[in-house]
Amino acid sequence: MPGPSFLSELVGSFSQGAAGNPTVAMIEAAFRHHGLDWRYINCEVPPEKLGDAVKGARAMGWRGFNCSIPHKVEVIQHLDGLGESAAIMGAVNCAVNRDGRFIGENTDGKGFLKSLQEVTDPRGQSIVLFGAGGAARAIAVELALAGAVAITIVNRDKARGETLAKLINDKTKAKASYAPWTKAWRIPESASIAVNATSIGLEDGSAALDIDTSSLRKGLVVADVIVNPPRTRLMRDAEAAGATPIDGLGMLVNQGVISTKYWTGIDADPNVMRKEVARVLGL
Ligand code: NDP
Numbered sequence: 001m002p003g004p005s006f007l008s009e010l011v012g013s014f015s016q017g018a019a020g021n022p023t024v025a026m027i028e029a030a031f032r033h034h035g036l037d038w039r040y041i042n043c044e045v046p047p048e049k050l051g052d053a054v055k056g057a058r059a060m061g062w063r064g065f066n067c068s069i070p071h072k073v074e075v076i077q078h079l080d081g082l083g084e085s086a087a088i089m090g091a092v093n094c095a096v097n098r099d100g101r102f103i104g105e106n107t108d109g110k111g112f113l114k115s116l117q118e119v120t121d122p123r124g125q126s127i128v129l130f131g132a133g134g135a136a137r138a139i140a141v142e143l144a145l146a147g148a149v150a151i152t153i154v155n156r157d158k159a160r161g162e163t164l165a166k167l168i169n170d171k172t173k174a175k176a177s178y179a180p181w182t183k184a185w186r187i188p189e190s191a192s193i194a195v196n197a198t199s200i201g202l203e204d205g206s207a208a209l210d211i212d213t214s215s216l217r218k219g220l221v222v223a224d225v226i227v228n229p230p231r232t233r234l235m236r237d238a239e240a241a242g243a244t245p246i247d248g249l250g251m252l253v254n255q256g257v258i259s260t261k262y263w264t265g266i267d268a269d270p271n272v273m274r275k276e277v278a279r280v281l282g283l
Pocket of ligand 1: 108111130131132133134135136155156157158160197198199200202225226227248249251252253255
């Protein structure tokens, strides 16, 4: 009979500002809960060391890794292939070791989509998306691939907003347009889902999007990407107006569930992960 194995399977994360990233606590809670002898190693990696970090992961037989700021685009040159949505976005936040090849996926947008789908199916719906940065790009691409018909991108910076609209129009079947973010922006009646993918609200529960809150209404689904604090001003305003709020914790947790599935093949329990994130962030 073989003796016990003291060799764990390894995954992890490469980013800068790694100390502020709670993902390790969330993923390891899932590993413990499901009895997996896996470890998630959270690593601080500067841009000039990213190639060496990926080589190290290969040398040590890591089963995959997350990439966060500032590596989501640059990591692609060190990988062996890309999944569909990651190829469209040109950004990877999760590499998966498939038969010795590191394939880049993007679970940010997929995590958002899963969280949204618990409440509504975006297929056939018109969506207003605030923001045009990395999170907005991931969300817009997944919404388009999931069958959203129209996406209005509202962003402060015109060039970034137009670039994202063009990406969606060129690479997916959805119709996207850019709308300048004018004062007290009104969410049109034609939209059934509104998403904040800007960083407004991050670490500031009172920060408000410049929108006309009377355009929040019953029947509208309002989603936020902000994790901390999860009850943003937008979430509170949406609730007060009778709209359906979806907070950013769901996106983070589901992104972890999807990454864990890619690496281990198991369906991790999102409640265990959500509870642990809330605990470590003191929510
Ligand atoms: P980026 O820096 O790429 O983009 C930031 C976006 O926010 C831009 O569209 C920017 O507009 C907009 N913005 C910032 N400040 C303001 C302001 N005062 N008024 C109007 N618009 C503003 O960041 P990311 O896209 O990577 O991240 C955005 C947020 O998403 C972060 O808070 C991040 O924590 C969160 N996030 C959450 C995840 C989750 O799992 N819940 C996963 C990934 C990200 P402009 O172009 O005009 O500058």
